[in-house]
Amino acid sequence: MIPEAIQHYLRRNGVRFERYWHxxxxxxxxxxxxxxxxxxxxxxxxxxxxxxxxxxxxxxxASSVDLHQVRDMLGVRHVRLATEQEFSxxxxxxxxxxxxxxxxLYGLPVAVDESLSLxxxxxxxxxxxxxxxxxxxxxxxxLEWPLVASFIEEEQHPTxxxxxxxxxxxxxxxxxx
Numbered sequence: 496m497i498p499e500a501i502q503h504y505l506r507r508n509g510v511r512f513e514r515y516w517h518x519x520x521x522x523x524x525x526x527x528x529x530x531x532x533x534x535x536x537x538x539x540x541x542x543x544x545x546x547x548x549x550x551x552x553x554x555x556x557a558s559s560v561d562l563h564q565v566r567d568m569l570g571v572r573h574v575r576l577a578t579e580q581e582f583s584x585x586x587x588x589x590x591x592x593x594x595x596x597x598x599x600l601y602g603l604p605v606a607v608d609e610s611l612s613l614x615x616x617x618x619x620x621x622x623x624x625x626x627x628x629x630x631x632x633x634x635x636x637x638l639e640w641p642l643v644a645s646f647i648e649e650e651q652h653p654t655x656x657x658x659x660x661x662x663x664x665x666x667x668x669x670x671x672x
Contacts, residue, residue: 497621497628498588504600505630508638512630519624521592523556526627530618533557537618537627538611540594542577542585542603545569549577549585553596553607554647564646568606589622596620598639605641612636612643 497514505512517529523539530537534557541552541560550569554560566574579591585601586594596619598605611617614632621628636643 497623497626500588500600501595501597501621501628504597505628505638510630510634510638512628512634515618515627515629516625517627521624523620526618526620527556530627532618535610536614536616538596538607538620540596540620542582542594543574544577544581545571545574549582549603551594551596551598551601551603551605552646553605553611553641555608555610558608558610558647561646561648564644565606568642568644568646586622590624593620593622593624595622595628596635596639596641598641605639606646607636607641607643608647609643609645610647 515530517526520526520529523537524534527534527537535555537556538553539556541554543550543552543560543562543565545565552560552565562574562576566572582594583591585603589595596605596607612632616629617632617635618627618629
């Protein structure tokens, strides 16, 4: 289940979103398969340590993060994947491995691969391995003000024009002023 803190955060900020239940999926690409959408529509949060600062780096499920490009983009000396021990305390209400891309809520800076900015709507992990959240990319960008750059491995390219829709949303949440 999506933690109440995430739902409240989105509603408080007037962000419309839809929730989708699916069989338990640990890997982001499994989420795409469970929802019958392209792995380029599912955004996964990868937690990295940039020097000693944790960052949420958001990339398509079908891709891998190029840590050299992340290092260059952030202008730091060292970038590596964070250990579970290093980041689990930042997401106390989330299942380990289902970290959401909401850095404003969890006190972490966010960077998003530019390929995700081309999609109208994205699916995100939101603290659960059995439920996924969908929202407009523009709403996400307005909410988080992420750093947008290219940092997926170069041999991976999204397929253009994927507008597939997951089957049956759990509920559509409407913003409350």
